[in-house]
Amino acid sequence: MSIENKIPVSTYFGAMTFDQKAMRARLPKEVFTELQGTIKAGKKISEDIAGAVAHGMKEWAMEHGATHYTHWFQPMTGSTAEKHDAFLSIDRDGTPIERFSGEQLIQGEPDASSFPSGGMRTTFEARGYTAWDPSSPAFLMKGGKDLTLCIPTVFISYHGEALDAKTPLLRSMDAVSKSSIRLLELLGVKGVSRVKTFAGCEQEYFLIDKKFYSERPDLIMCGRTLLGALPPKGQQLEDHYFGSIPDRVLEFMQDVEHELYLLGIPAKTRHNEVAPHQFEIAPIFEEANIAVDHNLLVMEVMRKIADKKGFALLLFEKPFAGINGSGKHNNWSIGTDTGINLLDPGDTPEKSVHFLVFLVAVLKGVYKRADVLRMSIASIGNDHRLGANEAPPAVVTVFLGELLERVLDAIESGKVDLKTEKQVLNLNLAQVPLVNKDYTDRNRTSPFAFTGNKFEFRAVGSSQAASVPNMVLNTLMAEAVDDMSDSIQAKIKSGMDKDSAILETLREEITATKPIRYQGDNYSDALQQAAKDRGLPNLKNTPQALRVLLKKDIQDLFVKYGVLSEQEIHSRLHIRLERYVKGIDIEARTLQLMLKTLVIPDVSEYQGDIGSSFNNLHAAAESIGLSDKALNSQGNNLKLLAENLSTLIDLTVELDEAVEKLEMLETEFDKADYCADELLPLMVTVREVSDRLELMVDRSRWQLPTYSEMLFEH
Known part of the structure; x- marks a missing residue:
């Protein structure tokens, strides 16, 4: 154990980041002050300031042992990317020297030819540029024998289009800030220069022994098991959840946390999750763009340390069929640069009014744009997880809890005599009842639940970068806040006093958004019926969800707030x-490979041995006095094995034809619909037969590691 683990975390937290402490120590006072002011205001950094920062950053990095730097960015691949450049340079006279200029800090050119652009550029216009994001601290990442200075950046094309997931997120944060400042001014709040959105990503994951992982082509190629029979014991006894963490896993967690603390990532909670060998790590809240950066680093650090510890890290949403999948609960809130959490009921009348208005704005945004929110978390993995009685369904609803439901109902009806158990918060509106501050979320099935002073978006997938869900949340919130402001302003202009205008707007929106509020069991059939009755979108799979981006009003929304252009949307x-x-x-191709090179040969060989054994038994039956019943029983067993193998061989041929047909389809939507409606169901049918055979074949003849081994052997 290193010395850092024997001393308080606070003494080395962020030691590998070029944070305010490092900047203050390395930069001239006037440079530090101007840089901080520029970051706070969200303005561009001047070249002079960039040059001084680059020099200080290089000196700091080299003193820690860094030899290279990289612009660390988030292309549209769902992960991160980096190209390393050495500090080493050669002077004109041939003298070696370490250099890192302001220009190199501000902008890089990692090329873009092999990154997905969705048609935004042609091959001969393939240049891409990275631009420094000073709001997210640079950091030193361990790799190989040395450290690399990683500079968080955005990634744009030659013509300025966003080629990454971070640029739209930053744009959405600006949009919701501008809209919220306007609403706050209407509510009488002055002096707010920026409204921020915050996030905290609870990361679920599986760990299995690397030796099993290396023998499973499906895990290596796809991240999930395409075959595998359930073990006799899974998660039925609920004995893994919050149970004692195995020592080997705990050591992994401790090493991960140590690296995260050095990177300034505030990991807070670790525990066993529901499924065998499933775990969770959760952070403390941060500003949304930094929280997204840090979650990407969490996944990367876990992956590296798992490998060193002999584990394989599984982040796919549903790596094991019939076993709980993994999510990334995205805790989201909004607050001012003056320290007000706008989703906290608070202890003063002023804050409580803000709370009501912004709470209802969230309801309005989610109700109006539930389809966009569903689109934001659509993926192959999430299609397996959502609605599997372990995670929220594909229907987006909001859970507020009994007390807030009563408060909103009272406001809507105009009642003033509602009594709550604990009257501790006065909302400073005569017509509004007192609110009990001490309430918590009690519905773990909800996809979007209020949890005291924030909303928890539980439908985000474990492998996903949180950039897109947070970008969508910010954008729909900006629109809803503007709509609330417009309504209040219109009422004031018509002669209504401010308090009455606020209350009347609240009443209207509470009534309008009632269909999105659902307090029941989201896993039940009742929710499906409620969605139909209330007209809520129920987008069952990724192709259906992605079609939302074709809608004109959705495109107009992103364009209006400057988050995405039409070209960027397409x-x-x-x-x-x-x-x-x-x-x-x-x-599908991995499944073909496994069937033809592993499953069918294993079963065929075993069938041959059983057949020979049965023939020998049949020949000796009379001499050993074996009854017809016993002989028939063993014959039926062989027959069942042979029939299932024949079915599997026929299905393998059908799968081959289905894969060939996919290649022949023309449009991307045709292919996507075919995958969802034809190919995936066929793969499920193949799996069912293969899994039956797994339970019939001698374990010594079955080459693939089983669920029992992967989930219960450490």
């Missing part, structure tokens, strides 16, 4: 469709 639609089709194509 590019993302194309990229996500392509990734969906390619992902399922890889799964």
Whole structure:
């Protein structure tokens, strides 16, 4: 154990980041002050300031042992990318020297020819540029024998289009800030220069022994098991959840946390999750763009340390059929740069009014744009997870809890005599009842639940970058806040006093958004019926969800708030469709490979041995006095094995034909629909037969590691 683990975390937290402490120590006072002011205001960095920052950053990085730097960015692949450049340079006289200029800090050119662009550029216009995001601290990442200075950046094309997931997120944060400041001014709040959105991503994951992982082509190629029979014991006894963490896993968690603390990532909670060998790590809240950066780093650090510890990290949403999948609960809130959490009921009348208005704005945004929110978390993995009685369904609803439901109902009806158990918060509106501050979320089935002072978007998939869900949340919130402001202003202009205008707007929106509020069991059939009755979108799979991006009003929404241009919207639609089709194509081809090289040969060999044994038994039956019943029983067993094998061989031929047909389809939507409606169901049928055979074959003859081994052997 290193010395850092024996001393308080606070003494080395962020030691590998060029944070405010490092900046203050390395930069001239006037440079530090101007840089912080520029970051706070969200303005561009001047070249002079950039040059001083670059020098200080290089000196700091080299003192820690860094030899290279990289612009660390988020292309539209769902992960991160980096190209390393050495600090080493050669002077004109041949003298070696380490250099890192302001220009190199501000902008890089990693090329873009092999990154997905969705048609936004042609091959001969393939240049891409990275631009420094000073709001997210640079950091040192361990790899190989040395450290690399990683500079968080955005990634744009030659003509300025966003080629990454981060640029739209930053744009959406600006949009919701502008809209919210306007609403706050209407509510009488002055002096707010920026409204921020915050996030905290609870990351679920599986760990299995690397030796099993290396023997499963499906896990290596696809991230999930395409075959595998359930073990006799799974999660039925609920004995893994919050149970004692195995020592080997705990050591992994401790090493992960240590690396995260060095990177300034505030990991807070670790525990066993519901499924065998499933775990969770959760952070403390941060500003949304930094939280997204940090979650990507969490996944990367876990992957590296798992490998060192002899584990394989599984982040796919549903790596094991019949076993709980993994999510990334995205806790989201909104607050001012003056310290007000706008989703906290608070202890003062002023804050409580803000709370009501912004709470109802969230309801309005989610109700109006539930289809976009569903689109934001659509993926191959999430299609397996959502609605599987372990995760929220594909229907987006909001859970507020009994007390808030009563408060909103009272406001809507105009009642003033509602009594709550604990009257501790006065909302400073005569017509509004007192609110009990001490309430918590009690519905774990809800996809979007209020949890005290924030909303928890539980439908986000474990392998997903959180950029897109947070970008969508910010954008729909900006629109809803503007709509609320427009309504209040219109009422004031018509002669209504401010308090009455606020209350009347609240009443109208509470009534209008009532269909999105659902307090029941989201896993039940009742929710499906409620969605139909209330007209809520129920987008069952990724192709259906992605079609939302074709709607004119959705495109207008992103364009209006400057989050995505029409071209950028179409590019993302194309990229996500392509990734969906390619992902399922890889799964189908991997399944073909496993059937033809592992499963069918294993079963055929075993069938041959059983057949020979049965023939010998049949020949000796009379001499050993074996009854017809016993002989028939063993014959039936062989017959069942042979019939299932024949069925599997026929299905394998059918799968071959289905994969060939996929290649013949023309449009991306045709291919995506075919994958969802034809190919995936066929793969499920194949799996059912293969899994039956797994339970009939001698374990010593079955080459693939089983669920029992992967989930219960450490």
